Amino acid sequence: MSNVTRNRLTGADSTTGELVSQVVLGTSVLAFVAAWLLLLQWVDETATLAGVPALQLLGGAVVLIGAGLTFVGVGSRLGYLDATPSSTAGVPVGFVFGLLWAILGGIAATLVLGDALSLWLPVATVFGVGGFLGSVLPREDVGSTVPLGTILALFGASVAFGGIDANWTWSPSWSAAVFPGSELVPVAVVFATLLGAWGGAKAKLGFGAEGRQAGAYYLVGSVVFAMLGVLALLVAFIVTNGLETVLTGTSLTGGHLTLPFVGLQVPWAEFPFLLNQTGGLFVEIPGVLPAVIGTLWLVFGAVLFAVPLGVGAAVFLTEYAERGRFTQVVEVATNGLWSTPSIVFGLFGLAFLVPRISGGNSIFVGQLVLGFMLLPLVLITCREAILAVPDKHRDASAALGVTKWQTIRSVVLPAAMPGTITGIILGVGRIAGETAPLLLVFGGSPYPSSSPNVIGSFEFGIEPPFVTNEALLSPASALPYQLYSTITAGVFPKEVFTNTEFGWGTALVLLLVVVGLYAIGVGSRLYFRRKLHHE
Amino acid sequence: MTQILQQTRDAPSRLRAYAAGRLVATRQRARDYRSRTTDGAIAMHALVFASVVATFLLFLAGSEWTVLPVIAFVATFAVGWSRYQAEAAKALTFLTTVATVSILSLIIAFLLVRSEPIVRHMGLDVLTRIEQPLWTSNQGGVYALTPMMAGTAVTTVIATLVAAPIGIAGAVFVSEIAPRRVREVVKPGIELMAGIPSITYGFIGLTIVNQYFYVEFGTPTIGTYFAAGLMIGIMALPTVVTVSEDALNAVPESVKSGALAMGSTKWQTTKSVTIPAGLSGVSAGVLLGVGRALGETMAATVMLTHTKGFPSPVFDVFSNYGETLTTVIAFEGGNASGIHMSALFAGGVVLFVTVMLLSVTSQYVEWRMYQKLGGER
Amino acid sequence: MSETEATHEPDQRVTTIGETSERVREEWTDYHFSGDAKLSIEDLDVYYGDEQALQGVSLDIPDESVTALIGPSGCGKSTFLRCLNRMNDRIKAARVDGSVTLEGTDVYGDGVNLVELRKRIGMVFQEPNPFPKSIRDNISYGPRKHGDLDTGLLARLLGRDDTGAERELVERALRRAALYDEVENRLDDNALGLSGGQQQRLCIARCLAVDPEVILMDEPASALDPIATAKIEDLIEELAEDYAVVVVTHNMQQAARISDQTAVFLTGGELVEYGDTDQIFENPQSQRVEDYVTGKFG
Amino acid sequence: MSETEATHEPDQRVTTIGETSERVREEWTDYHFSGDAKLSIEDLDVYYGDEQALQGVSLDIPDESVTALIGPSGCGKSTFLRCLNRMNDRIKAARVDGSVTLEGTDVYGDGVNLVELRKRIGMVFQEPNPFPKSIRDNISYGPRKHGDLDTGLLARLLGRDDTGAERELVERALRRAALYDEVENRLDDNALGLSGGQQQRLCIARCLAVDPEVILMDEPASALDPIATAKIEDLIEELAEDYAVVVVTHNMQQAARISDQTAVFLTGGELVEYGDTDQIFENPQSQRVEDYVTGKFG
């Protein structure tokens, strides 16, 4: 039937090529990590290993990678190594290598001929085109290794033996900054080793479709690993910096709690950073209680405002309105509203709400502005959740002779609840960390000495507006605002903490609150999803 | 050509026909409403709507009597709910929809109205002036948004260069490469990262990143576009990853299996089938990330130098200039008045319009994806 | 009601569709059953947008018996069924011409109360679609929404609640649907935890709880395994003692087993033959129907 | 391969399931065809988590013929099919025991190259799943990814491209799948614009373009209308001239029409009978199979 020769179903045993590729790959990974350690200054750039400075070591590693790559590429081409390369490395690879060669040409030309554009540009172009052709014209095994290997070897050699060390600097004419070798070399090594790992992984699987997959996976994997590392570092950084502040003066039983109504005092955990006022004469360990309470009130008000509006609108749009121009406009509008920068909301609140409601910064206006910001998310998620309620439930209800509203109330909304709640929690997480609008419409003293007492401040009158609440109409603090104030206030009035320490503490509490809300949101989504799938 | 001409000529009559059609439809709907709704419910509807309109107008006028129509609304509504629940519910949901739309309209209207004085004062110079002075209360007030627009563009570009490639790589990793166990940890982890408040990034940026560039690279100031852009990029990363990952995930498993069953490798499947099919969703994710970077305020406010001007060359991201549209509003919003304030509102308009365009584009792109993949069934 | 033999040489009786339909129609429109029609359908046309899904369908459906609708996929069986209780109103694109009469009242007449109509003509869907609520709540949903039962908190506080009545009603409906014994002890569990067959019987019970006169079923067993299918089939035959049951099925053996009358629709939305089930399967008048019931296509 | 008569009195031969399965197995495992087996399956067990989906299935599949797999829903037909080209590897919960041999090589052996395997055993899915690309690109996807075709920009610039070869290959595959005439003029249109039946034939053509030895099809016509179904059936019969074709179907008439051998799976994942199609439908050895093929359930 078919006279095409078939490849074997099973793979071959390991070869020299694989061994060399493995070395390239391993060296790349090690150098990648080492370069990061230098960049993060966990290892000093003047550090030495067996008498060789760190940077020089990196250079040597890159030389090794370059040489190894060239070796496998050429070996495979000459047929000494077992591989299944494609006919070309491909145009994208050609572009990347061409760019590298162009940079090399540019640098060489500036060193030799000077940095006039008319001098280095042609050289760079020639090098670039050369690099491009050198990558795409030969078979894949040569094209994807030799041009790269050469450049890596050149770069590595100039670091290892060419005097590019920590004190070497580059001050380009177009920039006000000066780039020292101590930083540039690790950055370049990060990129070099990414490419090296790509080439090594590719060679290891003998090029071809499998090789490309391996190369791509290594590249993507390392990038993602670095990304996750940076993100995790950020969090770890806040935690380590803030933990001491947050735990200052805590003890499990040192405090006491007065039971309401009974008046009895019982031992209670003492947590001054969370339970103390920020300012005031008698506060020994300043805390973030006013900000926590302020955040609670903000979130409470925003939810109270946005949830009914958002859910109502979502019901109308999905259940009552016919799909058409109107629903489309609302959809576009809500999506736009969701991505509108928060500072624009603040500006609007300052110009529209502040004069009409409190005359100055106030909790109430802050609640409304954050409510405006929350509204589109509630609407969008609730709408999605309602749309996700299968029509079969509506049909079933209709077929039982039940009216539309009854159906919405008894079947649709309950089924849409999980999705909506998840959305609300995530939205609350976002607004709880929102600062910009609060600067304009909400914030008060940077070191508040009292927490807003909203519940106790209701007053009733016979004149309109009949009900007033002084606390709601006064400025307050919230966690993100507290952090901002701490940054701008520069000096902290108490000796217990420096300003920065207090800031880290606040940042940690803020992080815990917001990320905690997100965690609840994400978790509840997983939970509901799983529950739905299992049934 | 002639066809177009013909169409334009027909336009008025078609418009008229359309209007007439709408009128008939509206009348029909009104008649339907009358016949289907009891008198009591109609009265309730009328009262509810009237009180809402009154509330809105009084509030707009800043009157303290606003509370009266609110009470009227609540009372009518309570009565209506107990007697005509279905009608009351429909009216309520309609009102909430209107309220939502009105909030957006109000924001737009306010931004426009308040930015009108500066445009009257300076004309198009607000958006085009590039010579000094750019921002001063001298000479009757000169407030050109150009340096801030350039600043916003520069930081956004840097942020996008950071967030887009890495973010897409992250999405590909999570959705296509990572083993299930890794994905189950990494995905929610990244989603959590999306929640870290921007002021936190700002604090880290201010204390660590700014200082790092100042000390190691000898930047002229403690805080540069590059540092801020980098930080914003890192901040936008999780958003790009999650949204793009959703898009890649939405590519039907059947298509992926189809490619695998033909003996293409996983990576070939990802590159040639999954990413092209999910491309519009991925770009929507990137656009969202760009939108977030563009509107980012706090990190930039605490990190940038708040000096307005154009670096030379313009792409020198390490210059001593540093102000974006968002930071200028946050920084000067408190003490501006008159045309200065108006200029800030104009900045708000520029931001709003840009973000709106991004949002509409990303929605369109996503709609295209839906169409494309939906056509499959 | 066993399987029919297929002994003809197919090629000999092929006629063009136009011809056949004319001829066939003449023959079977004379079908009459003893007693009055519960539902009468006259010249029903249904369009989805520009596309016609049913063409001039007329037939009478007797009370207290099972009427099966069969035909290849897309021939309009579901559409026909949905016309009977006006569930088609829910599809925006659908337009219905012709008349459907329920014991003398035109279902499409002016001022017909949809809620009342659907109470009288119950429906069971292809996929079991219990509400994500407890079994009890699923059953009592209809009566409660119609105000026949009040078990709200307020009523309970006032001692005016119908908890007792509810319990009875739920038990009766579940027994009728042959489900009571299986779920007796977990009435408060979520209905989604039931197996497919149980869910489908629950849906039937839910429908019975509203006390309808006619029960429409759209391929009620197609999503079920053989054992569950058998139970549903038994149930349908039992229900026919009290109700007019109309069942759509794609499984001809099933139609043959359970129905008293069978209507055969063919692609294009025409009703090609209607008559006693035995006759349809053993001696169909039309070649097309014969081809269909012997599995030549579909 | 016309329909089988059902003349027995069902009730007389009922046996308990355990008994039947033992007895039946004895009888049919002796089934042999002339020539070598293309695929041999030995004692295949598949588990999804704790649940067993296939129980000790053994059978040989001959080359150049159509093997039909039938059985009620959920009996493990798709699972079995997916084991043959290891698409089950994608399902994390799935665990496979036993051996599948393709011309002497154990498919589950160490170091088996999945890519090679799937090139040799092509698969067509129940729902047509063309890539959202042009018709041409759909067909040439496989060869291109396997490096047999290069039509990239660079190759074209260098004059080294295989555009001509591609054109030929696409035409050949489309003709083989009886689709060429319908799409000849729109090879560059998006494949998603085709009708369901055309899409399914496109998927078959796509599979043929890789030049496999075995073609697996999982209910390839279940989502299609009768005319498209007829085309696919013709195509399958034609393919059997060159390939080993394994078709899962839920339509027994279809199995009877198109297949040479039929394997009947029943609930629980056992293979209950395997033999010549005529024999299975006319004179099944097992009562359960007879009940199934005569439509007693399923």
Add this chain to the structure above:
Amino acid sequence: SSSGNDSPDTPAAETDASDGNDGGSSQETTRGDQSNQMDASVLTADGSSTVFPITNTGGSYWNSNPEAGDGDYWPTEWAEEYGTDMRLADYFASQYGYEPTGERSNPPFRVSVALSHSGTGVEGVMEGRVDIGDSSASAEAELAGSGDEDQLENFVDHVVGVDGQPIVVSREIADDGLESITIEELRKIYRQEITNWSEVGGPDRDILALGRAEGSGTDTAFRNNVYGDPNAAISPDQRFGQNQQLQQAVKQANNAIAYIALAFVEPEGGTPPLGLEIDGTLYEYGKNLGAQEYPLSRDLHAYTWEDTSRKEAAFINFLLSEFGQEIFVKGNNYFKLPQERLETQREAVAASNYE
């Protein structure tokens, strides 16, 4: 609006029309003296980061309401001097008719002082967002060129202290031996005409000229005093919102110069002062820097709008008291008001005006 031309949405118009009982808004409280009701809502202040240490320290003493004899905060000798045994805020508030609470941390009304810069304070008090607008430059200078000059007459000026406005540099520059520069050099530095420290006798290092936000009193006063025009064009390398932030930046950098307020000088710390030679006279920190003739000296203002309400008067009087001047002004490194100016200022808010 404040400018009175358009904008129906600004507060002055509508809130003025109201009868002033919607609680918390400053607009009516400024005129609250009409009704004899005691307004006990929160007194809000915002603005200058220079004045902030004064008002904020005052505010936290006030809010804490320490008992007479509290050794740290309201020591016996002070209480005796005032002849009272009341708590601190109780005592000062009671002079304006407020009922003493007798409770720690519970003053007759609370004070909330926010931190930004003078522009915000002036703007805030003008638009009624706050009761007291802190400013370290005169409202006149702040509003110069803003188009709101016609509102000036509505500002009621209360001067609470005097600042010397020193010039500070990074520690490294001072350590390198640079002790003073001339005012001409200063002008050039802030116009980017001198960009290296070696040009003024310092090390060979770029100058990082740090400035304050436009609209801050420190910036306005600096331009006014150094260049003779509150709107003079200067181009610092980097601007900061508040003095505190600026101080932090000077500490972080090794080549910075900044103009700041006295409270933020740390002679031995991160912000050492730099001598300034003006017309041949060398002004040095700790010697003649704050002297009468030092041209960079400036008044620190607490503005109220249109009138000074009872509540505002009570608190401002507290700041102007001997106790206040000593603890809040001198205690924060600023210069107390000279006696005769103090008398005039006190008169403006004297309790007798509110009987």
